Each structure stands twice: as C-alpha cells, then as structure tokens.
Amino acid sequence: MKHLQISAKKREDFGKKHSSAVRREESVPVVVYGGGEETVHASLNTTDLRNLIYSPHSYIVELDIEGKKEMCVMREVQYHPVTDAPLHIDFFRVIPGKPVVIDLPVELYGNAEGVKVGGKLALAKRKLRVTALEENLPDAIRIDVSALELGKSIFVGDLNFENITFLTPATTAVCAVKMTRAARGAQAAAAAATGKKK
Template sequence: METIQIKGAKRENFGKKGSKDVRREGRVPAVIYGGHEEPIHFSLEEKEMKPLLFTPNSYIVELDIDGRKEQAVMRDVQFHPVKDYPMHVDFFRVLPGKPVAIDVPVKIVGNSEGVKLGGKLTVQKRKLRISGLVENLPDFLEVDITNLGIGKSIFVGDLRYDNLTLLTPATTSVCAVIMTRAARGAAAAAAAGK
C-alpha cells in the first residue's frame, strides 16, 4: 500500500478554544491513538491534508510530529457542515505485527457476460473495509465480473483474498448487472422469434 508523509506540530491546548485557535492559523486539529501509548494531539497544515482527503485511494500515513515518527491510517474526518473544510482528523497507529483495519477501493476487472447481452453494470460499493498486516495491504481489491450475468450480483461473501480478512458484512452487494429496457426488448424479440 502506498504511503503519504505529513508533518505535524504537537499542540498543548485542547478543547473548543484550542481547536478554534489552531483553525484560525489555517491548521487542522488531529489526534493519533491506538496501541498501548497515550494519544498525541497535534495539528496539520490544511493544504498537506488535501492529497489524503480528496482521493478515492487509501494510504498508510507516515506522520512526523515534531521529529517523532508515527505510522498510521486515517480513521475519521469531520468536515464543516456548510463550508466543507476539515475540522478534525483522527488517526489510528499502525503497529508492527498487528493487523490494521482500513477501507480499500474496489477495482472492477473483466467483461461481464450480462453487459455483453445488453445489461447495465451498477457498482454499489466503491470501498470495502479489510483487516491485515501492513505489508499485505493492497492499493485496491480486484473484483472480476467476467461470469456475471443479467440479474446477478457479487456479494462481499463471494470474495476471497490471501492474507486479508473482509470486515464489510458478507451480505453487502459490491456490484450487479441489471436488466435494461433495450435488453428486455431484445429478450422479448428473441422469445417471439422462436
């Protein structure tokens, strides 16, 4: 999995007032927690956060907080309800030898049988939550739709990946091929011609 490096500065003032002061400086309040260590409260430059926030990809984040190096995954971001800028970011520590849970993008591969017959492919889930060791985490999860017929779906329970555990519920639909009006008309014409 790709990594992104971000520099942060430790902060001493917590709570609403401390967070407002940090935001006034153009920075985003953040916290890293997890493992057996104490949480670290720090702030980040808002512009440094953009490659991490405004992308469909998932990353391992290498934080440099006043010289202290931490490896983490982004767990949660709170955005301003009106102006849509990040107000707070939570990171979770990545510990060697311990599995980490992260949302990874789905990559659809193959040419569906159902689409060839006039069906329409719909993707219901763009990311799946997985758990695994950092060295086993992929940049994306391939979902092969070659054998997917009209009216059929691929569920999370149908997928298998080496060294990874899928945390998204098994009954969640990832993608499906639905019948279109054109395919329905073609099927009716074929049935009438018999």
C-alpha cells in the same frame, strides 16, 4: 500498500477554543492513538490533507510530528455540516506484527457477461473495510466481473482474498449488472424469436 508522508505540528492546548484557532490558521486538529502508547494531539495543514481525504486511494500515513514519526491509518473524519470542510481527524497507529483495519478502494475489471447483452455495470460499494497485516494489504480490492450475468450481483461474502479478512458485512452488495431498456428489448426479441421457432 501506498504510503503518504505528511508533516504535522504538535498541539499542547486542547478544547473547542484552541481547535477553532487552529482551523483559522487553515489547519485541522488531529489525534493519533492506539498501540498502548500515549495519545498525541497535532494539527495538519489543510493543503497537505487534500491528497489523503479527497483521493480514491487508501494510504498508510507516515506522520512526521516535529521529528517524531507515527505510522498510522485514517480512522475517522468529522466534516462541517454546511461547508463539508474537515473539522477533525482521528488516526490509529499501525503496530508492526498486528493487523491493520482500513477501508480499501474497490476496482472492477473484465467485461461482464450481462453488459454484453445490454446491461449496465454498477459499483455499489466504493470501499470495503478489511483487516490484515500491513505487508499483506493491497492498494485495492480488484474484482473480476467477467462472469457476472444480467441482474446478478457480487456480494462481500463472494470475495476471497488470501491473508485478508473482510469486516464489511458479507451481505453487502459490491457491484451488479442492472437491467436497462436495451437489455429488456433484447430479452423480449429473443423470447419472440424463440416463440416463432416453436
């Protein structure tokens, strides 16, 4: 599992007025909670956050809050409705020996059977929510699509990874090979050829 180190400043003042002041300084208010420990309020520089928020990867975040280290995962981000800038972030502590809940990116590999006959491979879910011990967390959920046929999908319920439990509903489609004009044409041609042989 990838780790990302970020420095943070502790916040002693709370409330909307103080949060607005933090944002004017090009920082984002954050809270760190969980694990039966005290909730910690801090702020992160928006530049340091880019690699965390605007990344296809998922990370165990190592927050250095003025010398105090917090291992955590990003749980929720609130965005501005117009500018889409991050307004507030919740981090949940990673406790040794206890399962971590995190959204992992999906990576597809292999040449799908359906693509070979003209279909188009479509990724429907870019990240899946899982729970596992930190030491068992992979960088990504890698899915072999080699056997995926035209018009077929792979669902979360079809996935089986050792030491990982999926929290995303089993009925959620992860990827599919969709029908295209080329595939329809190939099917029609094959059907016509079969008809002539008869």
